[in-house]
Amino acid sequence: MKSCIILKSVAALGIVGSLYSVPQRTIIAQAQAPSSTNDATASLQQQIVAKEREGLDALKTGKLDIFDKLTADEAVMVDAQGPATKTQVLQNVGEFRLTDYSIEDLKFVPVSATTGLISYKITEKGASHGHEFMAKAYVSSLWTKRAGGWVCLFSQETGTK
Helix, strand or coil: CHHHHHHHHHHHHHHHHHHHCCCHHHHHHHHHCCCHHHHHHHHHHHHHHHHHHHHHHHHHHCCHHHHHHCEEEEEEEEECCEEEEHHHHHHHHHHEEEEEEEEEEEEEEEEECCEEEEEEEEEEEEEECCEEEEEEEEEEEEEEEECCEEEEEEEEEEEEC
16 A cells, blocks of 8 residues: 555656656747737637628618628527528518617637637617517627628527616
């Protein structure tokens, strides 16, 4: 039993010792190396958030052709009514206008070099089918870049108070 504890202690000291045997200049160089991964992730996030806002702004201005181009043909959009296709969503937003919105608590998850997921809380005002509304919701949207540009593949909106 004592020999087992001694062997484990020696192994642990060997591992710790090997960590300290790395030359100091290597550690400093690693700490100062530019992080192209972080830059790429930040750029991806900025592009996706800009496209999400472009879609919301299209709902403010009534430019449904822009909203159409930003939505993938195979997109699935989910809200309290359940899942809907792109065609169904475009029919429903014909009578829908945002007058104002704000985004809070934005979170981003990179999925690949050309795909990412955003999640945020939205506060929105507008009119739907002739009735004014004010709502708060949590939104998640999955965006990908294709040859034709950025498109939203999936979006879910969950109402909150």
